[in-house]
Structure formats: structure tokens, C-alpha cells
Amino acid sequence: xxxxxxxxxxEGRPSxxxxxxxxxxxxxxxxxxxxxxxxxxAPGSRITVDNxxxxxxxxxxxIREALGRLEGEGLVVKxxxxxxxxxxxxxxxxxxxxxxxxxxxxxxxAAKATATLDDERLAILREAAGVMAxxxxxxxxxxxxxxxxxDAIFHxxxxxxxxxxxxxxxxxxxxxxFHIFRLMYHSRVTEEALDEHEAILTAFAAGDAxxxxxxxxxxxxxSRDRLLPAFE
Amino acid sequence: xxxxxxxxxxEGRPSxxxxxxxxxxxxxxxxxxxxxxxxxxAPGSRITVDNxxxxxxxxxxxIREALGRLEGEGLVVKxxxxxxxxxxxxxxxxxxxxxxxxxxxxxxxAAKATATLDDERLAILREAAGVMAxxxxxxxxxxxxxxxxxDAIFHxxxxxxxxxxxxxxxxxxxxxxFHIFRLMYHSRVTEEALDEHEAILTAFAAGDAxxxxxxxxxxxxxSRDRLLPAFE
DNA sequence: CTCTATAAAATCGTATAGGATATAGTATTG
DNA sequence: CAATACTATATCCTATACGATTTTATAGAG
Numbered sequence: 001x002x003x004x005x006x007x008x009x010x011e012g013r014p015s016x017x018x019x020x021x022x023x024x025x026x027x028x029x030x031x032x033x034x035x036x037x038x039x040x041x042a043p044g045s046r047i048t049v050d051n052x053x054x055x056x057x058x059x060x061x062x063i064r065e066a067l068g069r070l071e072g073e074g075l076v077v078k079x080x081x082x083x084x085x086x087x088x089x090x091x092x093x094x095x096x097x098x099x100x101x102x103x104x105x106x107x108x109x110a111a112k113a114t115a116t117l118d119d120e121r122l123a124i125l126r127e128a129a130g131v132m133a134x135x136x137x138x139x140x141x142x143x144x145x146x147x148x149x150x151d152a153i154f155h156x157x158x159x160x161x162x163x164x165x166x167x168x169x170x171x172x173x174x175x176x177x178f179h180i181f182r183l184m185y186h187s188r189v190t191e192e193a194l195d196e197h198e199a200i201l202t203a204f205a206a207g208d209a210x211x212x213x214x215x216x217x218x219x220x221x222x223s224r225d226r227l228l229p230a231f232e
Numbered sequence: 233x234x235x236x237x238x239x240x241x242x243e244g245r246p247s248x249x250x251x252x253x254x255x256x257x258x259x260x261x262x263x264x265x266x267x268x269x270x271x272x273x274a275p276g277s278r279i280t281v282d283n284x285x286x287x288x289x290x291x292x293x294x295i296r297e298a299l300g301r302l303e304g305e306g307l308v309v310k311x312x313x314x315x316x317x318x319x320x321x322x323x324x325x326x327x328x329x330x331x332x333x334x335x336x337x338x339x340x341x342a343a344k345a346t347a348t349l350d351d352e353r354l355a356i357l358r359e360a361a362g363v364m365a366x367x368x369x370x371x372x373x374x375x376x377x378x379x380x381x382x383d384a385i386f387h388x389x390x391x392x393x394x395x396x397x398x399x400x401x402x403x404x405x406x407x408x409x410f411h412i413f414r415l416m417y418h419s420r421v422t423e424e425a426l427d428e429h430e431a432i433l434t435a436f437a438a439g440d441a442x443x444x445x446x447x448x449x450x451x452x453x454x455s456r457d458r459l460l461p462a463f464e
Numbered sequence: 465c466t467c468t469a470t471a472a473a474a475t476c477g478t479a480t481a482g483g484a485t486a487t488a489g490t491a492t493t494g
Numbered sequence: 495c496a497a498t499a500c501t502a503t504a505t506c507c508t509a510t511a512c513g514a515t516t517t518t519a520t521a522g523a524g
Contacts, residue, residue, distance in 0.1 A: 023312040059479045068297040072304020080255040097398035166329035291508045
């Protein structure tokens, strides 16, 4: 029987073994989640328990538990006696629905966040927006990856300052699906977003909630329009 | 030994094909979900796998998978080497956040739904609102139960007509937690809500999106204020 | 009596084997 | 060539043993 506590690696698999600091089921969940987010498991593709057993070198039990959790989060779907599949790619319809949701929540959050901003928080937002401006690396793929992550942080920080964890969690949850979509279509997050972020920051700095709300709305609408060609 | 509840046979064929409608894990999920929603499992209470094994007469595997799924949906929480617990009762903070979310989404949905209403749909909404008016039964508890369920249907129907499944799913998901809260505090849904529903219907019938939006906002605000005393 | 330390019990996590069932592909037969 | 039967594969479910950790109980020291 394989004991994960032992650090001896008999096969030397590159996919890596899993440390057992937390529960194994939790670690397996993280590992599958990461593979979904990095497209190592493509949307719609099958996910067999046995493959994961071999890859992670753990038993069925924690894998099933982890897959159940991912099912509950909507990231995988299960068909009885067929097995698990990664959730299908986002549809155009779903895309529109997501942006409708964002437009309802994020501008309002920007307005609400305005009142809570002090110098420290403003600096945090500037930092998040500023990091994006630094064009790190020449690799297009990598640059997008950094940019997208930072964009997500920028938006999430605003949600944090808006002081509604429920809405924040809701958007973060949706973002996982959205992230996969962006990766699939190699959709660049163009540098136009930088100016829009700047406009939001300006409104924040001025303490103008109405302007922040409007700037956020414009930003999200533009973001939607930038990504829309991916559906053609 | 086997769970006898599952074998629903379809007209004795000689071959005797017994098909299982859905997976055991799925059935276990439904069963636990129902117990959570009916408060047979109280918020915050422990959920031991072994107890479920005895109660449902199934093995660990499907139970763990079902619990994982419930964890993914946020209905149970897991602590490593401690076990599963039902999600804790909603806090005052969370309650406020939920109503903030509803106020952002549902009035807008009411406005959007207005444009899609025809006679048939209007009749459906009237029916949903009308059923509540019929004071079915004398049992206070039962009456509340029927009322609450119908109220949920009324709101959900409006979301359906607003044609944004993502937002609809989001609110439905939150509603599960909310439902538990209402049951916990025995908070009556008073008949005041009936007038407010009537106002929404009137706006719908008039095709007045603005009025529908406003009526929905007022209704949700009042709903919040009616439930607020539960936190004292 | 209180506090601490050790031991026992309960609970959870993991691993493994194996039986039952459904799907898919292949082979056989009419 | 078409229809049926069979095999292989994959999945689901069950059962059980054992390890790991927390909780509880008990005993002893201050």
C-alpha cells in the first residue's frame, strides 16, 4: 500500500504527488480545480476516476468526494453510469447573462465602495491596476495570463471594499467559468482596459460615487464588446 | 440489506429489467438535501457518515460523494478530521447582504419581465399569487409552509420571464439558505405580502416596467423589514 | 478541588478488492 | 448486408480493514 507520508517517489511522476497537510480529498479538489482552470482538462472532456487514481496515486474515495464537490459548484457534470465530464464551454447566451449580471452588480458595488475608500485602500487599487500596466514578459500567453489575473484582483478588491461578501462570492464563482472561456478563445484582454481602470480610479480618488458607477458600467460594457467576437 | 425504496418496477417484463432512475449518490443527495430543508438536520449540527450509513442503509461511498456535492453548494461544511456539519445559521450580516443582492437583481428583473408578458404568462403569475390568498388549512405551520413555497414560485416565475437563467439560478441557490432561516425563526410571511404582490401584478398587467420595478423594490424592502425582528 | 497527563473510545480518512450494470465495439449468424 | 450475441471496457456500488486524529474518560500530582 502506498503511503503518502513517505517522500520516496518510486515512479518519479512529473504530475506531482499530493502533500497531505490538509485532507486528501481537499488536495485532490485543488488539483482538479487547477487543471480545469488551466485547461489541462478541456471543457466538455471526460474525467475518469481511474485516470485520476493513476495520476495522483490516491484511492477512489477522495477523488469521488472531490468530484462531488466540483459537481456541486457546477464545474463538472455527472451522468449516471457514464461518468464525469468537465462542464461544457460557456454559450453565447450564458455569456450575455453573465454580463447582464455584472452590469447589475459591479457598478453599484463601485458606487458603494467609493464611500469606504481611504488612502490605504486607494493605494491598493492603484497597485492592482498599476501592475497590469507593467508589461511583464514577452510571451503573449503569459502576459495575458498575468493581465487577466490582475484584472480579476482589481475587480475583486472593489467588491471587497463594497462590503458585501455574498455578492463578492457570487461573482468570484462565476469568474471561474468566465476565466475558462477567456482561455479557450485566447481572447486578449487588450490594453484598452487600462484606460478604463484609470477612469474608475479617478472617480474613486475624487470620491464621486456616481462617476465610479458609470465608469464601471462603461468598463464592463466595453469588456463585453471586446470579447464578443469570440463567438463568431 | 439493499435499500428497498429504489426498485420502482415498470410492468413486469419477463426479462425483468430493473432500471435505476438515478444514481444512489444522487438519491442520497436528495435525501440529505430534503432533511436540511425541513430542519430535520438543524443548522450547525453534525452530520456523521456512519449515521447516514445506518439510516439509508447504503455504503460510505455514495454518502461521501453526496456530502461533497452539498459542500460544493455551501449547504454543509467540512472540517478535516472533524467531519461534516450543516451550514451554520444565516447571520444578520449575511441577511442584509442577501437583501442587498435581491434589491439589485429582482426589481430589474421585474422591469425586464414586463416586456415579455402575454396573457398566458400573466395568468400564470396571477395563479401563483392567487394560490397564496386561499388560506388553505388551519394549521399555522402548514399555512406558512404553503405560503412560503408559493411566494418562492411567484418570484421564480418572474425571474424565468426575465430570461436570465444565470441570475435565476443564483437567486434560487441563495433561497435554499434563506428558506432554512425562515423556518428556524418561525417567521410568518404575513398577508401583507399579498397586497404587494397585487401591486406588482397590476404593474405587469399595465405593461408598466417602471412601476413593476418599483413595486418589486418596495415588496422586497418590506419583506426584509418584516423578517428583521427575528434577529432580536 | 483543580489541573495535567495518559489511555481508551469514537470518528474520520484511506486503501483495496470485487460484484453488478451499462455502453461500445467486434464477431457471428441468418 | 443486417441483426443479434458476445466480449471488453468503464462505471457504480459495496464491503471491510486499517491508520490517523480528535474527543472523552480516568488517574495521579499539586
